[in-house]
Amino acid sequence: MLGALAQAGGGVDACADTAPVALPDDELLAALDASHALAQRLATIQLALVRELDGRGLAVAQGASSTAVWLRERLRLSGRSARQLVQLAATIDASPPTVRAALLDGRLTVEQGKVVAETIADLPVEAGPEVAEKATELLIAWADRFDPTTLSRLGERVLAHVAPDLADEAELAALERAAERAEARRHVTLSEPKDGQVRLTGNLDTETASLLREAVDPLCTPAGEHDDRSPGQRRADALGEICRLALRTGHLPDNGGDRPQLVVTMSLDALVNELGAGTLDTGARLTPGAVRRLACDAAVLPAVMNGNSQILDVGRQRRLFTGPLRRALVLRDGGCAFPGCDRPSRWCDGHHVRHWADGGATTLGNAVLLCGHHHRILHRGDWVVRVASDGQPEFLPPAWLDPLRSPRRNLYHRRC
Ligand SMILES: [Zn+2]
């Protein structure tokens, strides 16, 4: 085998001597097809080697904790790729010989081979080897035309073609199995913060996912005409707003006797002069800008420290727009007061026109209702908000948007 592989390597060397730019169109296409087929076939050989190695327990015998860990070091793969390689090798190995044959002669790509092997493994026991064989052949024939995703979807109904009497029952059983798998695999993980980012990963069952969608989708529409956030950014913001809303309700279970509340620890200097970072109770660090914005938020408890690390009581009570004041604010603004924004009031925080840390009063005349997105925009400082002489909030756009900086108002929440 080593000699044959060396020969294949020589073939690759020869290919490398020809620059693709020199190829006419038809040869370019044919070369693409041929190189792809070869890569797939070679990958199949590698999978067989990995499987044999794994079966012999060579990696463990050499002191590694698993074949995947060993492969990661030996082949300099990521942990994820190494695990996938071992898993795929086992899946292909357990599949009918026709699958391996089709992989080796290039009728299946590796991704398609995985789909076929998994589909066959998922067939009900009652189907028996004869039906499995027919299904395999049909799937391999389909692989000529369909990509792995489509092939997988077609595979769910393969029994309807080769064993119609079994199909309905099998489909139900497959649904049950899928639901069980989804339940067992459900999880959500938040990584440690790195570069100011936390990675959110996980799997949800379809029911929880649809709840999440129901809750997130209405908040994902652009907030007015100047909303240049990507759909992904809007979804991320929406998730934050849902959590804020939940915290605000006070219905969440107590956390060791305290109402659940995010605590931001900051120095008075950070708050007033926007110097230095703040800290969340999770240990995550925040920019001074974020500190000031969060200090507006009813779902957040700011712990302001003086130079001696003593907690000052600044703004604890007087900073929040609650009770009658909140109701008056909701009545006046009707929702996010930013021009063009349609977010209703329940998604909004009361923002101090002059920050409470700078001595701004918690009064209607110093308040404006803002959704999470526009709250962030305002704290960035390009836009300026003020309460006009008629008592209504108005916003001065940044000069790059409007050199005259003419005040704008929200016309969406119409007042009668
Ligand atoms: Zn604010």
Ligand SMILES: [Zn+2]
């Ligand atoms: Zn808004």
